[in-house]
Amino acid sequence: MKPSALASSVRRGDRRALAMAISLVENGGPGSAALLRSLKRPTRTFVLGVTGPPGTGKSTLVDRLLQFYRKMGLRVGVVAVDPTSPISGGALLGDRIRMARHAGDRDVFIRSMASRGWSGGLSRATSQVIQLMDAAGFDIVIIETVGIGQADIEVVGVSHAVLVVLMPGLGDDVQVSKAGLMEVGDVYVVNKSDLEGADAMVVNLLGLVRGLKSRSAAVVKVSAASGDGVEALGKSIEAIRSKLKAGDRELMLRSIKGMVVETARGELMQKFGRLSDSKADRLAGEVLAGKLSVSEAASRLAK
Template sequence: MDGWLRLLKQKDKRTIARLITKIEDGSPEKNQLLEKIFPETGKTFLIGLTGPPGAGKSSLIDGLITKIRQVGLSVGVIAVDPTSPFTGGAMLGDRVRMTKHALDTDVFIRSMGSRGNVGGLSRSTREAVRVLDAAGFDVVLIETVGVGQAELEIMHLADTVLLVLNPGAGDIVQVFKAGIMEIADLFVVNKADLSGANRLVTEIEELLDLQQWEWRPPIVQTIASLNQGISECWSQIIKHRQHLEETGEWVKRRQNHLRQEVLELLEDSFYQFLKQEMKKPEFEAELEQVALRRKVPHQVARIWLNRILFGKKE
């Protein structure tokens, strides 16, 4: 076994950090490293946390780390932050709230910049999670950047998705219409000591009543800053995992995640190839014909698709 892989499986924090940095930076070794670790993955329980900025996701994660360690499990955290326009890195860095766990060898926390990705996750998030999976962490918590309805990407990565809301965060009906509520496996009403918490719970219940659910997402009230409701939250997470395993949805969900990943990689590769093709003088000439209204856009698209895929020329 390669030395670095042995250190990775020992949860060596320096090795983990270096691997994730290489992935983020697009190192020439990246694909080779990912191929090495992939057979070691697939065992970690992936929990996603999403919701609007200020909902208290980081405080909730801090409480969950403590709870997960109390039950004897190791935990990794990938927190996706807005990207600094100056450094290109995560603006918040490794979360200040979580520093009390820094010396625990069975806890690893990493912030990643979103790097302009609008889906709530960094493009490298999935691969960084895979590093923690290969390292043998029992649970990995993934916190999205918190940008509202664009955060649907988390459903293609996590086994269980928590939607964190708080009183006064806006019209819950609008959030529901945006589609983000439909990806939740568990609702967490955080900052439940604020006025309006019970009303928010009632509104969520009323909206849930509008649909039939094989798994009706439970609602947990927490005050994460005071560590209240964290045990109940963890209990509901475990119940959801049991539901996934008992119904066969666990395997199905993971297969769908891998299918989605391959599709995204294909789309990205094809897009990069197309960008190169579009630089050719012949393509520019075709665009000129479109600008002069001599050709229709879909006609040019069809011509170039046939040329690229089948070598046909019209």
């Protein structure tokens, strides 16, 4: 199918076309650039990032949020980024299984993607997939990152709002701030409120949030397993989404800028991959011959 025809089918909401288009941009083939060029500019979709350390309940919570938004009649796309499995080389199925009850719903589209070593908890094509889901008319795109604990969290850039999902027993609040997580959240979710230590964690987080200078953030306690607190969490996300609906320019720019930067990063990395190997061989030879230092060779390669 021609990229322009594929783009029209995606815009009509054709699910098979969307699946094909996502595979095309994931593989980065020749038609991919043409397809992306023929999409209209991003306009309406609310992008919600869900991040946090491994095993805190992100997927279980996304499943609850799907229920929350489906009750409102909204159409939701989900991108679940999994670490690349060393065995299969593809995305793990765990996240899809947790959200399986929505599999038959025509207004929900769930896609797992492998991170394939791409940093920041995303996959290389994440921002392109957001653009495709936007074109397909989804009201909300939820991105679940690879379970991460460090500060290079690119999901912040592409999202309009970021949930940082934590749970009791992760260690004290100092560890949360050390991991850079206090720099990124719009809503801090203390999940697994059925476990001991949840209330103490909420108190600690409220203290940290009050200390934030440049912005405000909320702290919400939930149990994704039972659904307790999910309505309240949904309301605090809706407070942010309503700003987007009202045309908040800063918020719109935040996600668009993140997508531009991520896409540029992807292009640079691809170019670098094509160039680097033969040049690196030659430069390594020059280092071995004593003509260049490693850092001089690296600067030349970077240029």
